[in-house]
Amino acid sequence: GAGVSQSPSNKVTEKGKDVELRCDPISGHTALYWYRQSLGQGLEFLIYFQGNSAPDKSGLPSDRFSAERTGGSVSTLTIQRTQQEDSAVYLCASSLSGGPNTGELFFGEGSRLTVL
Amino acid sequence: KQEVTQIPAALSVPEGENLVLNCSFTDSAIYNLQWFRQDPGKGLTSLLLIQSSQREQTSGRLNASLDKSSGRSTLYIAASQPGDSATYLCAVNDYKLSFGAGTTVTVRA
Numbered sequence: 001g002a003g004v005s006q007s008p009s010n011k012v013t014e015k016g017k018d019v020e021l022r023c024d025p026i027s028g029h030t031a032l033y034w035y036r037q038s039l040g041q042g043l044e045f046l047i048y049f050q051g052n053s054a055p056d057k058s059g060l061p062s063d064r065f066s067a068e069r070t071g072g073s074v075s076t077l078t079i080q081r082t083q084q085e086d087s088a089v090y091l092c093a094s095s096l097s098g099g100p101n102t103g104e105l106f107f108g109e110g111s112r113l114t115v116l
Numbered sequence: 117k118q119e120v121t122q123i124p125a126a127l128s129v130p131e132g133e134n135l136v137l138n139c140s141f142t143d144s145a146i147y148n149l150q151w152f153r154q155d156p157g158k159g160l161t162s163l164l165l166i167q168s169s170q171r172e173q174t175s176g177r178l179n180a181s182l183d184k185s186s187g188r189s190t191l192y193i194a195a196s197q198p199g200d201s202a203t204y205l206c207a208v209n210d211y212k213l214s215f216g217a218g219t220t221v222t223v224r225a
Binding site for chain 2: 042103
């Protein structure tokens with residue numbers, strides 16, 4: 001596609017359930033980022049993938065959060081045993097390259113997660 | 117840890133006035149800095165990318181300056197329009213991108 005695609009756009013779940021959020025980056029982009037934006041807050045870094053390198057997971061808030069990127073393209077963010085404080089908009093972004101050469105960052109529309 | 121601060125948090129101006137948005141960061145060892153716009157309920161749209169070796173970058177009515185040594189960047193929007201109403205965020209790249217909380221701008225017609 002022409003842009004970064006995220007699904008689902010909205011997800012309502014019950015506390016304790018697992019959820020999966022998907023990100024399809026722009027074709028050819030080697031860098032992929034996940035951020036979380038809580039109501040009225042700034043963007044909180046979660047995880048960064050760059051090519052075939054080991055991902056930077058330093059922003060994941062707990063071991064309930066995990067992410068993978070298959071074939072250097074699509075990424076899935078998984079939240080296990082969801083808690084109400086996990087409610088937020090989860091944003092995915094990609095760029096042609098990362099690190100020092102990070103160019104323009106393209107964001108998806110986000111996945112809004114509500115945990116009841 | 118990189119800390120990014122944006123002041124003011126909110127700004128309301130009449131149409132036609134110039135906008136000045138500020139971004140400061142604590143660690144000057146950055147590769148580049150980006151300014152983004154976010155409309156309510158939407159993702160972020162990149163406005164300007166300024167490399168650490170540059171002092172400013174321009175696109176239409178937008179101009180961003182960067183003073184890396186003092187840890188500051190300023191986004192200027194000339195002749196503001198109601199369509200400029202949005203939240204503006206800056207992001208500093210020192211390997212991974214750190215975002216400020218944003219400045220919410222309202223341009224009154």
